[in-house]
Amino acid sequence: MSERIYAFLLRLYPSHFRLVYGDEALQLVRDRARHESPMRLWIDLLFDLVRALPRLHLHPAPIATRATAPAFLVLDSDAPRAASLFLGVVASLFLIFATIPIGHVLARGPAGSLRPRTAMQVAAQAPPQFTAADRHRLIQAAAANVKRYYFDKQVAETTASALLAHEQAGDYDAAAGQVFANLLARHLTEASRDRHFTMEYTARVFPDFSKPPPPQDQARYRAAMLEVNCAFEKVEIGMNHVGYVKLNAFPDIAACQEKAESAMAAVNHADALIFDLRDNRGGFPNMVVFLASYLFDHPEYMFNPKDPVTEQTWTRSPVAGSLLVDKPVYVLTSSRTYSGAEQFSYDLKMLKRATLVGETTGGASHSGVLHNLDDHFAIGIPEHKPVNPFSGKDWAVTGVEPDVKVKAADALATAEKLAETRLRRR
Amino acid sequence: MPKKKLSPLPSAAFQILLALAGEDLHGYAIMRQVKEQTAGRMRLGPGTLYSSIQALLEEKLIEQIEPVPTGERRRYYRLTSAGRKLARSEAERLADFLRAARAKRIFRGEYV
Numbered sequence: 218m219s220e221r222i223y224a225f226l227l228r229l230y231p232s233h234f235r236l237v238y239g240d241e242a243l244q245l246v247r248d249r250a251r252h253e254s255p256m257r258l259w260i261d262l263l264f265d266l267v268r269a270l271p272r273l274h275l276h277p278a279p280i281a282t283r284a285t286a287p288a289f290l291v292l293d294s295d296a297p298r299a300a301s302l303f304l305g306v307v308a309s310l311f312l313i314f315a316t317i318p319i320g321h322v323l324a325r326g327p328a329g330s331l332r333p334r335t336a337m338q339v340a341a342q343a344p345p346q347f348t349a350a351d352r353h354r355l356i357q358a359a360a361a362n363v364k365r366y367y368f369d370k371q372v373a374e375t376t377a378s379a380l381l382a383h384e385q386a387g388d389y390d391a392a393a394g395q396v397f398a399n400l401l402a403r404h405l406t407e408a409s410r411d412r413h414f415t416m417e418y419t420a421r422v423f424p425d426f427s428k429p430p431p432p433q434d435q436a437r438y439r440a441a442m443l444e445v446n447c448a449f450e451k452v453e454i455g456m457n458h459v460g461y462v463k464l465n466a467f468p469d470i471a472a473c474q475e476k477a478e479s480a481m482a483a484v485n486h487a488d489a490l491i492f493d494l495r496d497n498r499g500g501f502p503n504m505v506v507f508l509a510s511y512l513f514d515h516p517e518y519m520f521n522p523k524d525p526v527t528e529q530t531w532t533r534s535p536v537a538g539s540l541l542v543d544k545p546v547y548v549l550t551s552s553r554t555y556s557g558a559e560q561f562s563y564d565l566k567m568l569k570r571a572t573l574v575g576e577t578t579g580g581a582s583h584s585g586v587l588h589n590l591d592d593h594f595a596i597g598i599p600e601h602k603p604v605n606p607f608s609g610k611d612w613a614v615t616g617v618e619p620d621v622k623v624k625a626a627d628a629l630a631t632a633e634k635l636a637e638t639r640l641r642r643r
Numbered sequence: 644m645p646k647k648k649l650s651p652l653p654s655a656a657f658q659i660l661l662a663l664a665g666e667d668l669h670g671y672a673i674m675r676q677v678k679e680q681t682a683g684r685m686r687l688g689p690g691t692l693y694s695s696i697q698a699l700l701e702e703k704l705i706e707q708i709e710p711v712p713t714g715e716r717r718r719y720y721r722l723t724s725a726g727r728k729l730a731r732s733e734a735e736r737l738a739d740f741l742r743a744a745r746a747k748r749i750f751r752g753e754y755v
Contacts, residue, residue: 223689230690238697241670241718242689248671265688273694395700395707420706420723579717 219250219258226266231273233392237399247552251624347393356384358590359401359416363409366588366598372409379408394418398594405596412613413522413584415597423595426587439472447473448500451493452480459636460487467500467557470507477504481511485538489545489636492561495575495625499556503529509561510534512570514542519564522603522611523584545639547632550575550617551625556582563617567607572635573619575628582613649698652733656695658685660704660722660730667708669717670696696720704729 223246227239249258360377367373383389383404392400398418405414417423424430430438442448448466455461462484470477484490492508506519506529513534524530535542548562548571559578565571585597605611623631649656655677662668662676673696674687687695699705704726708719722730 234694234697238689238693242693244717245670245674245689245692249674261686261688265690269688269690269694273690393701396697418707420703 219255219262220247223262226262229266229270234273236403237396347397349390352389352392352397353384355397355590355594356380356389356401359405359594359596362588362590362596363405363598366586366600367409368600368602372411376405376408380404394420394593401596411599413582413597413599415585415587417587417595417597419593422592423589426589426595435471438469442468442472443476447476448497449476449480450496452483454484454487455633457633457637458488458640459633460484460490461493462490463493463496464508465496466498467502467504467508467561469501470503473504474507477507481508481536481539481541485540487541487544488640489547490541491547491549491629491632491636492571493549493629494554494558494562495549495551495628497554497558499558499560499581502557502560505557505561505564506530506532509565509570511536511539511541512546512565517564517568517570518606519560520567520603520605520607520611521560521584522582522599522605522613524601545636546571547636548573549625549628549632550578550619551628552576552579552616553625554578554617555580559612559617563612566617566620572621572632573617574621574632574635575619575623576625577618577622578612578616580612580614580616582611584613649702649704652729653695655685655687655691656699656704657730657733659687659692659695659699660726660733663705663720663722664727664730667719667721669719671717673720699726 220243224243227235227242230239246258246262249261360380363377363380364370364373367376380401383400388404389397389400395418398416402414402416405416406412445465447468448464449462450465451461451463453461460483462480468476502519502521502524505521509517509519510532511534513532516531516534519530519532521530546565548565550558550562550573554562554575555578559581562571562573562578566573584603585599587595587597589595603611621631621635658677658681659673661680662673665676668676670689670692674692678686696705700707700720702725703723705720706723708721
């Protein structure tokens with residue numbers, strides 16, 4: 218509810234700000250709504266609105282190269298629409314009435330109380346200038362890569378020309394760094410209607426994505442993974458004979474096969490199994506498939522939007538000695554369950570092999586292959602048309618819906634209850 | 644030349660720099676950390692938070708973290724060395740004020 222009203226209020230912000238930070242702002246409201254009382258939240262949100270709006274509207278669009286070039290302060294590029302103005306009036310009136318009685322009850326934040334007066338001390342190390350020529354070069358490179366690698370050549374053409382049209386229209390003027398990358402990403406997904414496009418930026422230097430990571434990186438990864446028990450936080454069988462595996466990432470099989478085998482062996486005798494993926498941000502599809510292999514008595518296709526169908530997209534079932542093939546399985550999800558963890562949840566749900574308990578997942582599908590545009594920018598392009606045997610769409614952006622929708626904090630207790638009820642009935 | 648957005652450094656921006664001094668965080672985690680370190684007095688709303696983040700990014704005081712293979716939709720932010728330097732000099736300046744205030748004996752009791 219709060220979220221929907223706030224989405225409406227977001228229209229008051231300048232378009233360049235909305236474009237880049239709109240989703241994140243909404244996510245913040247969503248997160249806060251989960252933990253704060255609506256009254257408190259809305260007082261904060263409205264104060265925030267009147268405090269931030271004038272500042273944002275009086276500043277020009279994202280800039281990185283102002284240091285030396287002469288520049289003009291401009292108001293927002295698009296005039297506020299009538300609806301926006303109306304909303305502004307409503308919000309202001311609400312604020313006036315809301316703040317009169319409660320203004321002096323509220324603890325005064327230090328937001329306005331400290332006004333330091335030092336000059337910025339970082340001007341000395343001004344970054345190299347990002348010029349219109351740089352922007353043009355990157356847009357050209359992005360368009361060329363899309364045309365070269367995107368699987369649908371016709372969509373690739375329209376997407377590439379959309380970028381050039383945005384450039385012509387001046388939509389990227391003065392944008393640099395992350396802001397520029399975010400704008401490009403937005404336009405790529407808009408024009409192609411493919412949510413798997415990404416645009417990445419780093420202030421440092423990207424590695425060459427066309428080469429596999431150097432051996433020292435792989436050794437470091439292996440050591441780091443072993444230090445955290447390959448992300449298996451907890452593996453146990455409870456008094457109720459329900460197995461519990463809390464896994465916080467899907468680490469590379471090359472580093473973690475043994476750990477994964479011993480974890481699955483430890484719960485092999487459970488009567489039901491719970492995978493807790495509430496803090497799992499994803500990882501390697503090979504581990505997703507490896508763990509799922511224990512749950513089937515024949516090979517099953519584990520759909521993953523990134524990869525074309527290969528041998529590795531099928532589970533290696535049956536796994537010798539696995540007693541889990543006919544045991545009920547529950548997967549706990551949260552809004553922070555991402556990527557590979559979403560693949561695990563999605564496929565087990567679609568294969569009707571697990572009951573998902575918790576919240577709708579985060580909706581991250583990193584299915585593009587990264588290509589370097591230069592040292593600082595890289596574009597993620599889907600290279601294969603995902604063949605989804607279950608439905609037209611995967612979990613990109615929208616997330617995976619659980620079967621039993623409860624708050625993430627309540628998911629474990631709910632799943633345990635479901636498992637116990639089901640085991641009693643047998 | 645237009646006035647820089649971060650001069651003087653607004654206290655919201657300063658608190659965000661402080662929040663990121665400990666670890667890399669995403670927007671909501673920054674908000675929570677700021678709330679904690681100001682004893683609940685500063686609760687950043689989305690407008691203030693992201694306009695500050697945008698300004699800090701532009702001035703290269705923080706940076707957005709490059710993607711990790713595990714992947715996540717939320718953006719994480721990290722303090723740059725310039726950001727750390729600015730936060731330190733700002734804290735030193737506030738400490739100077741504090742010393743001056745202490746010299747004027749405006750505090751009751753012996754604390755600070």
